[in-house]
Amino acid sequence: MNSTFAKGKYAIVGAGLIGRLLAVALAKRGAQVELFEKGGSDALESPARIAAAMLAPLAESAITEDNVVGMGIHSLPRWKQLIDELAKPVFFQQDGTLILWHRQDASDAERFASHLERNSMRNEFLSAPQRLDSHSLKAIEPGVADRFTQGLYLPNEGQLDNRQLLEALLVELKLMKVKCHWHTPADPEQLRKEIDRFDWVIDCRGLGAKKAWKNTDSAPKDLRGVRGEVIRLHAPEVKLRRPTRLIHPRYPIYIAPKEDDVYVIGATEIESEDLSPMSVRSAMELLSATYTVHSGFAEARILEMATQCRPTLKDNLPEIHVERRSGVADLMLINGLYRHGFMISPAILDCALELISTDSSPTAEILGLEVNSDLREASTCA
Numbered sequence: 001m002n003s004t005f006a007k008g009k010y011a012i013v014g015a016g017l018i019g020r021l022l023a024v025a026l027a028k029r030g031a032q033v034e035l036f037e038k039g040g041s042d043a044l045e046s047p048a049r050i051a052a053a054m055l056a057p058l059a060e061s062a063i064t065e066d067n068v069v070g071m072g073i074h075s076l077p078r079w080k081q082l083i084d085e086l087a088k089p090v091f092f093q094q095d096g097t098l099i100l101w102h103r104q105d106a107s108d109a110e111r112f113a114s115h116l117e118r119n120s121m122r123n124e125f126l127s128a129p130q131r132l133d134s135h136s137l138k139a140i141e142p143g144v145a146d147r148f149t150q151g152l153y154l155p156n157e158g159q160l161d162n163r164q165l166l167e168a169l170l171v172e173l174k175l176m177k178v179k180c181h182w183h184t185p186a187d188p189e190q191l192r193k194e195i196d197r198f199d200w201v202i203d204c205r206g207l208g209a210k211k212a213w214k215n216t217d218s219a220p221k222d223l224r225g226v227r228g229e230v231i232r233l234h235a236p237e238v239k240l241r242r243p244t245r246l247i248h249p250r251y252p253i254y255i256a257p258k259e260d261d262v263y264v265i266g267a268t269e270i271e272s273e274d275l276s277p278m279s280v281r282s283a284m285e286l287l288s289a290t291y292t293v294h295s296g297f298a299e300a301r302i303l304e305m306a307t308q309c310r311p312t313l314k315d316n317l318p319e320i321h322v323e324r325r326s327g328v329a330d331l332m333l334i335n336g337l338y339r340h341g342f343m344i345s346p347a348i349l350d351c352a353l354e355l356i357s358t359d360s361s362p363t364a365e366i367l368g369l370e371v372n373s374d375l376r377e378a379s380t381c382a
Contacts, residue, residue: 008356009031009198009199009200010034010201011202012201013036013186013202014037014205015041016204017341017342018349020166021345026356028085034179036191039182047308048162048341048342049162049306049308050306051341052243053165055157055158059099062115062119064316070368071318071343071344071348072344075344078346078349088167089164090160090161092160096155097243098152098243098244100144101148113152116152116154129153131151132150132153141240144244147292147294159256191329202352206335209311209335210223216374219372223312224273224313225310226269226309227268227307227308227309231266231283232303234260235262235263235294236261238296239296243257252267265286267286268282268286269339273309275308278305311338318336320352320355321372321373322374347369350363351371
């Protein structure tokens with residue numbers, strides 16, 4: 001057990017994915033942890049609850065930066081370790097990703113495939129995509145072989161069940177006797193002043209931390225929300241084995257199979273913080289595209305249509321900000337995980353733990369995670 005953590009007293013504000021992971025990790029290292037959350041333990045207000053939780057660094061390399069891809073590569077084996085340490089089981093799968101397209105979208109598919117092939121050649125840690133003909137497609141995913149004659153297979157990519165994970169982390173919080181303050185909005189700056197109570201305050205509030213990021217002295221940042229819409233279906237007639245992405249004229253649509261014949265369908269990404277219900281257009285596009293992948297979706301039952309906004313910083317990249325000042329508890333802000341929260345969270349977690357323990361993070365330097373530090377003496381804070 002690390003004595004640096006064992007002596008520490010921590011306040012974590014925000015009980016979404018990163019907040020729960022950090023609370024559990026610190027408590028397991030012997031720290032005293034209190035968790036503050038404005039909502040309930042069900043995480044209904046967290047983007048993590050409606051995510052598809054796909055762990056797909058190669059697929060995402062088509063639309064994101066190399067450092068995010070590197071964080072995803074780092075996180076895949078770490079997810080397996082983290083889940084194995086939990087008392088409650090969590091569905092985890094690493095059977096790759098399937099990419100499909102209709103004939104009219106073949107040119108877009110070819111550009112996409114070529115992009116992934118170039119990325120895998122540049123990064124030795126990415127498995128090369130495999131082009132599938134009708135026979136190999138049938139062997140990998142027989143449920144779609146009657147509608148598609150070719151595809152692309154991305155080995156080693158994975159997924160997990162986001163809601164099972166949030167629940168398992170909640171169980172772990174109870175086992176580790178973390179003091180959880182549900183329905184308790186908290187101001188990190190006010191908690192910092194309780195110097196006898198906390199050594200560190202860690203802000204994991206997502207969009208709730210807008211003001212805090214705007215007011216950071218060393219590197220003020222604008223934090224915005226990007227709206228996402230997903231549909232959860234129960235489709236017993238569909239037996240997809242792995243996450244499947246459909247190349248679409250407007251955006252790639254994903255279908256992520258979970259346990260008990262549940263599928264999470266999504267794709268939409270809108271520069272808006274609107275949390276109103278899903279639009280008719282989005283619902284029709286998602287459902288009609290899903291039906292073209294497998295006819296069994298025609299008899300699926302709609303379990304839920306959900307919207308949420310993902311916290312996003314400039315350039316859509318994650319960041320950690322650290323403030324150390326005399327007279328108050330140390331502060332860490334973690335934010336900007338965007339649409340890659342589940343894919344990169346273990347990497348963010350490992351970097352945060354290093355920063356707390358040693359004031360530096362070799363992992364962050366290797367992965368290219370931006371870390372900003374504001375270290376000032378009391379005399380400069382007057």
